[in-house]
Amino acid sequence: MNLRRRLLVVIGGFSAMALAVVLWAPTVGSTSIDLTRVFDTGIPWADNVDAQIFFVARLPRVLAGALIGATLAAAGVVLQALMRNPLATPFTLGVSAGAALGAMLAIAFHLDVGTLGVSSVPIASFLGSLAAIAIVYALASSQRRGLSTNILLLAGVTLNSFFSALILFVQYMSDFAESFRTVRWLMGDLDVGSYGPILAATPFIVAAFAVFAVLPRALNLLTMGEDVAAGRGVEVARAQRWAFFSASLATGAAVSLGGPVGFVGIVVPHLVRLMVGSDHRVVLPAATLFGAAFLVLCDLVARTIMAPLELPVGIVTALIGGPFFLWLLVRQS
Amino acid sequence: MLQADNVTFRYHAGTPLVVDGVSLEIRRGDLVGILGPNGSGKTTLLRLLSGTRVPSSGRVLLDGQVMSRLGRRDIARRMAIVPQETELAFEYTAIEIVLMGRHSHLGVFEVEGPDDYRIAREALAATGTAHLEGRPFHTLSGGEKQRVVIAAALAQASDMLLLDEPTASLDLGYQLDVAALLSALNGDRGVTMAISTHDLNLAATICRTLVLIRNGRVLANGPTDEVLTPDHVRALYDVDADVHVHAASGHMTVVPVRRLRP
Numbered sequence: 112m113n114l115r116r117r118l119l120v121v122i123g124g125f126s127a128m129a130l131a132v133v134l135w136a137p138t139v140g141s142t143s144i145d146l147t148r149v150f151d152t153g154i155p156w157a158d159n160v161d162a163q164i165f166f167v168a169r170l171p172r173v174l175a176g177a178l179i180g181a182t183l184a185a186a187g188v189v190l191q192a193l194m195r196n197p198l199a200t201p202f203t204l205g206v207s208a209g210a211a212l213g214a215m216l217a218i219a220f221h222l223d224v225g226t227l228g229v230s231s232v233p234i235a236s237f238l239g240s241l242a243a244i245a246i247v248y249a250l251a252s253s254q255r256r257g258l259s260t261n262i263l264l265l266a267g268v269t270l271n272s273f274f275s276a277l278i279l280f281v282q283y284m285s286d287f288a289e290s291f292r293t294v295r296w297l298m299g300d301l302d303v304g305s306y307g308p309i310l311a312a313t314p315f316i317v318a319a320f321a322v323f324a325v326l327p328r329a330l331n332l333l334t335m336g337e338d339v340a341a342g343r344g345v346e347v348a349r350a351q352r353w354a355f356f357s358a359s360l361a362t363g364a365a366v367s368l369g370g371p372v373g374f375v376g377i378v379v380p381h382l383v384r385l386m387v388g389s390d391h392r393v394v395l396p397a398a399t400l401f402g403a404a405f406l407v408l409c410d411l412v413a414r415t416i417m418a419p420l421e422l423p424v425g426i427v428t429a430l431i432g433g434p435f436f437l438w439l440l441v442r443q444s
Numbered sequence: 445m446l447q448a449d450n451v452t453f454r455y456h457a458g459t460p461l462v463v464d465g466v467s468l469e470i471r472r473g474d475l476v477g478i479l480g481p482n483g484s485g486k487t488t489l490l491r492l493l494s495g496t497r498v499p500s501s502g503r504v505l506l507d508g509q510v511m512s513r514l515g516r517r518d519i520a521r522r523m524a525i526v527p528q529e530t531e532l533a534f535e536y537t538a539i540e541i542v543l544m545g546r547h548s549h550l551g552v553f554e555v556e557g558p559d560d561y562r563i564a565r566e567a568l569a570a571t572g573t574a575h576l577e578g579r580p581f582h583t584l585s586g587g588e589k590q591r592v593v594i595a596a597a598l599a600q601a602s603d604m605l606l607l608d609e610p611t612a613s614l615d616l617g618y619q620l621d622v623a624a625l626l627s628a629l630n631g632d633r634g635v636t637m638a639i640s641t642h643d644l645n646l647a648a649t650i651c652r653t654l655v656l657i658r659n660g661r662v663l664a665n666g667p668t669d670e671v672l673t674p675d676h677v678r679a680l681y682d683v684d685a686d687v688h689v690h691a692a693s694g695h696m697t698v699v700p701v702r703r704l705r706p
Contacts, residue, residue, distance in 0.1 A: 114555045195533040325552050331544055334533040341496045343600060344520030344548030389534035392555070 114392065121387050125400035132404040133177050136411050137169035141418060175303045175368060176410045176424070177403035180375055182316050182365040184383075184402025185323055187376030188395050189358040192330035193351060194260050198439070201362040201376035204263060204355075205243045205270030210366040211297060212274045213239020215281045218292050232296070233308055233367040237315075240363025243270055248355065258351040299372035299425030301410050312368040319361035320399075322353050327391035330354065334389075372406065372425050374432020379405050381439060446470040446523070446604065446638070451492055451502035452660075453485075462488045464660035465502070470638050472603075475630045477651030477668070478640040481681050485660040486640040487608055493638065494525045494606050520548035524597035526607040530589060532581060538592045539577045542567055545599035560599075567595040567602075570633070571625055587618025591625060598629070604636040605629075611646055619643070623650050644685075648672055648696040656680055672696055678704065 138144050144161040148154065156162065186201040194203070201207070216222070217235035250266040251258045282293055303309060329350040332340040341347045362376075379402040380394065387393045409428050414421040446469070453463040462485045470476050470493075480486040491497040492504055495511040504511040506522060524545065536544075542564040543556050550556065556564075568574045571591040576584060584592065590610060597605050610626070611619040627650040629635040641647055647654060647668070654671045656663040658680055664671045677685040682704045690697040 113561075118555075192533070197533060328544075328547055328550070331536075331540075332547060335530060335544075336527065338491070338494075338496050339525065339527055339530070341516055342494055342520065342525035342606075343544060343596075344517040346516050384534065388540075389536050390540060 114390070117387070117393055118396070121393050121397050122400070125397050125404075129177065129400040129404045132407050133173055136173045136176075136407050137165050139411055139415060140164075140169060171303055171306050171309060172301050172410065172414075173407055174306075175301045175309055176407040178309060178312065178316065179301065179365045179369040179372060180379070180406025180409075181399045181403040182319075182361045183372065183376040184379035184398040184405070185320065185395060186358040186362045186365070188380045188383075188391065188398045189323060189326065189330065189354050190376075191380060192334055192391060193258075193354045193358070194264060195334055195336070196260075196264070197381070198377070198436075199264075200374075201358065201365075202271070202371060202373070204247050204267035204359060205274065206240045206247075206359050206362045207366045207371040208271045208274035208278070209243025209246075210236040210240035210363055211371060212277055212281075213237070213242075214296050214367070214370075215278050215293050218296065219281050219285045219289055230308075233311070237363055237367035240359070240366060243274070244356070244359045244363065246270060247359075252352075258348070258355060263355070295423060296370050297425075298423035299370040299428070300423045301369050301372075301406075302421070303368065308368055312364040315364035316361050319357040319364075322357035323361075323395060326350065326354055326357075327395050330391040330395075331389075370423075370425065372428055374428045374436065375402055375406055375409075377439075378428075378432045378435050381435075445472060445505075445507055446493055446636075447505040448489070448493065449503045449505065451489075451499045451504060453488055453492055453497060453500050461500075462660055463492060463499075466657070466660070466662055467502075468655055468662065468665060470604075470636060472636055473630070473634050474636050474638075475626075475650060475652045476638045477647035477654045478638060478657060479642075479644065479647055479654055479680065480640075480657035480663075482642075484657045484680075486657045488660075489657060490525075490606055490608050490638070490640050494523065495519050496525075517548045520600060522601055523604040523606065524600040526590075526594055526597050526605055526610055528609040529613050530581075530593050536581050537577070538568070538573065538579050538581055538584065538595075539564060541581055541592055542596045542599050545596035548600065564595075564599045567598040568592070570598060570629065571595040572621075585618070586614050587621050590614060590618070590622055594622075594625065594629075598635070602633070602635060605638075607637060607639045609641055610639060611641065611643060619646065626650055644672070644677070644698040648698060649693070669696060672698065 138146055142164060144164050148161040149165045183201050190201060191197050191199045214232050214236035217232045222231045222235060247266045247270060251263040282290055329345045332343050332345050337347050380398050383394055383398040383401050387397050410424040413424045413427045448466050448468050451463055451466045452461050454461050466489060478486045492499055498512045543560060546556055546560045568577060571594050573588060573591045573595055576588060611622050614622060623646050626637060630637055651668050653666060654668050655665045656671060656676055663679060664676055672687055674685055674687050677683060677698060683700050684702040684704060686699040686701055687696060
């Protein structure tokens, strides 16, 4: 089957799945609601309880899940190709640790710099992720031409543990209420409350996806090594830079919106590759759509399995992702 | 035509020159072997010739144009490289690998059309790997992999290939397969090739001219039967060797006799 037809089938199928999940998920919850009533324009808004629950109480959380899932899955695909390492995740390069440190500081010091309907925690965490991106890039690009993937990896791992130490320090110095908030944040939580934070994160994510759109063929070739990629006609240094910045920026925006939701960025790319092969022109859109559906479903489990208690979604993704990650490791060796 | 004009190269400032004043010329239809001991700079020379490294001084010219001023796409359409070994981070089929060779011929959002598939399949056929089209690359043998990678290079630029020790990781049977393939591609299709290799007998079998490199300098450069002499082998490798025409195969063979301690 040629690529055009494969793309059509894969994107068609995965879009339908993602859309179905996003429409269905908000109907599930403590009060069950009816989709036909939700979209019945004959009922005035003030009387339409189903529509209010759907659009006000539940849809923001579902949309946040879809956006974050799609972003982390796509960023995972891009970073795995950039690092030539199928075990890389969007968090490997320290972006999430930077974001977490930013969030911790905002919570611990009660920073109050919210604007445009976005509170201070996501803003601080986004700034933290930008700082991490800048540090890693400065370290990895000071060597020779292009980005050294080895140094990227080392810098990321080092930054992760350094920031983790700082996070622990901030937590240790915090009082009980603050500690609880920071732990909740670190678990990943999609309860964004309104559309504001989603709208704030969207422009960065859209910009990153615009870059993703031109990368796939270069990513295919980068997996064969830098010299071969250059020999096949890829401007390697430029492609690496674009891949690094777009994937990191998208990760930073997603993490500042929902916290560091683990394992989505590695489980989804691998599941998708098992289904559609490794051509990034197919993998990238498929992982994006599958990631959206995957995280929304995980969140559905998180908020219903122990109802009325709502678990942070990060616990569910880790419970699924941890064993999957180990299986991957075993399968690889 | 590919020319190196008094090219020098060092990897980092302050380190010794790896390539030290090399001038050479590879003309259309040539089959050139680049020989030299480990660390002589032949792989680096190949990188300079392919434009993946830029000379510290001197120039590399592709069809008369300075390589470092050409874009990668432009270079890729005229010249393809074949690495010693290809390790993939992800799983691709043989045809996908060969189609990747078409990258420089496609626009940013363009996908491979019928022409690209035809060219890719022809390249697979030319390397005797048409039957492997749908096979996952990582399930192929070393020799099959190398032939598929050569097919990808042909699909990219059927005029000129630069090969870096293309047989180094292959067993004897596959070495002969790949050698026969390279010889046929040059003889039947006029593909210009520069091959860096440690294998003196491979070079003697298929290369029409040789460039000998020692300590980053050209030691000798000329037709194989003139350049491949016991004196040169001794100067390159500190090895006493017997060089003669092998009656059964009809080409020169090199039999190492004794290692000389410098």
